[in-house]
Structure formats: C-alpha cells, structure tokens
Amino acid sequence: MIDSNIDRDRQDIDRSGGYGGAWASVYDRVFEHGGALEAEALGSLVAPASRIVELGAGTGRVAIPLARAGHTVRAVEVSSAMVDRLRDNLGAEDASTRARTTVVDADMRDHSEPSGSADLVACVLGSISCLPDPADREGVVRRASSWLAPGGHLVVEAYDRATAVGRFGIEPLPVVTERPDGARLTSTYRLDTAADTWSVAHRWEEPRSVTQFDERVAFVEPDELAAWAEDAGLERVALLGDWYGTPYEAGENPLWVAVLRRPA
Template identity: 25%
Template sequence: MTGQRDRWAELTGGEAGEEYARRFARLAESGQDIHGEATFCTALLEPAARILDAGCGTGRIAIRLAELGHHCTGVDVDPSMLAVARREAPAREWLLGDLARLDALDLPPGFDLVLAAGNVIPLLAPGTEPAVIQHLAAALRPGGLLVTGMGLDAAHLPLPEPPVTLPDFDHWCAEAGLTLRRRHATWSGAPYREGCGYAVSVHSRATA
C-alpha cells in the first residue's frame, strides 16, 4: 500500500461492498442493462482474451466478461468489495492490492486489455495517478488496450468536483507510452464532445 488513503476509502471507509452489490442488483431487477462495460470491451477483443479488471470492485464486469469467454483477473484495494466478488465467483482470480503498487502482485504481463471502469482513476489516492497509469500500461502486451471510464463533473462523480481532467489523464497516458484511439461519452458508444460529463477512453500500447 502507498500509505495514503485513496478517495474511495475516504468516501466509504472501505465498507461499501454489500451496498454497492445491492445497488446494481436493484438496477438489474428494474430491467436496466448493467453490462454496458463488458459489452463495450468485448467488441474490442478477440475471443478468450486476457483481461485485467483494475479496481474490479464486486466483480460485476469481470464476471460478465468471463461468462463471455474471456480470462479475467480482478484487483481491488477494498476488501469489502472483493468479499462480494469472491462469494459470487469463487473460482475466479480476485487479488487484494493497491494499483499504485501493482508490481508487488507479480502478475504475468501481457494482458490484452486492462479495464479501469467505475471512476477508478478519479478515486485513486491523490498524486498516485501517473504511477497507476504506468503500472496499467506495463501490464499490457504490445498493442494491448487500456479502457477507462470516468466522470468529469460533480454530476458523474461521488465528489464535489473532479480531481482529474482529461488533458491530465491523456498526458499521463502519453508518458506511459499509450496513444488515444477513441473516446466516447457513454459505454454504449455515444460520441464524446467537449463538455461531456463522462468519458470512456480507449488507449493502446505501442506495438514495438
């Protein structure tokens, strides 16, 4: 661990797992599609891809991606979230770890796709964002994809103001050897326009 609490821990105290799971269960029961992230990622991938769900939470996305035939590893710093993931899919690989110290987990590199959805980047510990992006990029194979989703205003964040801007994020990605390939305003692929409150970004690692 970095010794500095991430913004998620400051908000929840590390005890939000069960309530987070109930929230998405209620959405599913109401008929809403809760698998937009998995559908988006699968459209980018060949079958049986290796995926790292960085900040996997309760495992909702990784479990769906595994159902779609991919090989998923989930990492999260919140034990309460991982407890739900392990209960729902005990055969999957769920790892407790700080993304700012991802190298300490000794994960085999070469992931086809690394996913950081659910406002993972804005909810990191302040100042760790560039290091996290470096670690996520290093986990990718050449040509692999980093897919992120993040709120850009208070309406799309559990925070009074956004701690991360898109220019900052793109700069950290460029420093990590990643190139922006496409950007959307939603997981369903709506076009991104300046001023949108949410951004889904696809960056790629260089092939050589």
C-alpha cells in the same frame, strides 16, 4: 475498545476512497443493472479468450461478465469488504467462470503484473478518481501500460469535472432516486473546487433497513490522462461520453471513457 469490524471498515475507507463495508453491503443493489454493458464494450476490443486485468473491480460487476464471456480475468480490489462480496458473487457462478477469474486483494497504487501479460487493462466507474494524489493516478497509468502486450488496450472511465460543476454547482445538493421496489437512494453532492474533489454522502433506504455511506473522488481531465498515457507509450484511440460509443463532450455526461492502445 474499538470494535474490530468498525476498525476494519475505517481502514477500508482510508485505502479505497470511501468504498468500505457499508458501501459493499449495498453496492450490488445500487448498481442492480450490473456491468453487462461495460463488459460487452470492453470485450469488443479484444480477441476471444483474452487476458484482462481490472483495477478497482469492486464486487465483480464487470469482471465476472468478462469471465463468463470466456476471458481470463484478474480482478484487483483494495477494499476487503468488496473483495468478500466479489468472492461471494463469484461463488454463485459456474465452475468455468470461477476458474477463469483470479481475485487479487491489492492496492492499484502499488500492484504489479508481468510486462506484456495483458491484452486489456480496465479501470472503470471512476476507480482511478478514488486516488487523491495525481502522482498515484499517473503511476497507475504508467504501470498498467507496461502490462499491455503489443496492440493491447487500457480503458479508463473517470468523472467529468464540467458535468459536476454544471449540474451540481458548489452548494450541497441532494438528489433522490426512487426505485420501483420501494428502495430510495438520497445522494448529497458537495463540490470542493479548491481541492478539485467531489464528495457524495449516500443514504440507501429499504423497507427494513437504512445504510449510509460516503465516497470521494478527484477529477481527472481527459487530456491529462492522455498525456500520462503518451509518456507511457500509448496512444488515445477514442474518447467517449458513455459506453454506447457517443463522442465525449464536456458537461454532457457524469463520466467519460478513454480508450488507449499500445502500438502493435
């Protein structure tokens, strides 16, 4: 008999590109810096009290700061384990932040929002790269574009193929990150050029626990995304190498950020 928790985690992994229960259990520790930088950059694109949809919201590291800033946020997440953590994190916020945040347990591949109902749609930290089928990635861009009000923005952050090849090569490469508090993250990167994917086996070690989890991502080229967006009626207004506004150069940063806009 298969343990129900194990079975649930396998379903999560299948649906979310590897972001199942094990990942969710340590996600906020791995990304302990939170999402304030991303939230500030996204917030600069919209007016106060705007309507925002985040696809692949995870534990709320970006969605919750946006809601704290006064925006109405719909946080869409497919992993049930991540949704549970998101709701726990949201429960620690004040009443107004909770009231402005709606948690949506849904798959971005078939999720829908009313046409023109959003001022900003964000899909960050490589969430779109968790979709292995290019048709699904294009479909997300097309649907998200239709949700935007005139002048609204779609922001997508994806992994940079040139950086993956240049820094990590073809052979499996372990990278160890030591934390001041004694925690250690060992990430072993494997690049599959034939499938155009990147898989990472993580081992998170703390004094009294060890958690292992995997992720797999598919690469998206900036111009490929721009073409999908153009077909959906958007224009690219910025292509960045980070959240500080640095212009994108292939091979310079692990991820790139595209800012796309629906004409007013």
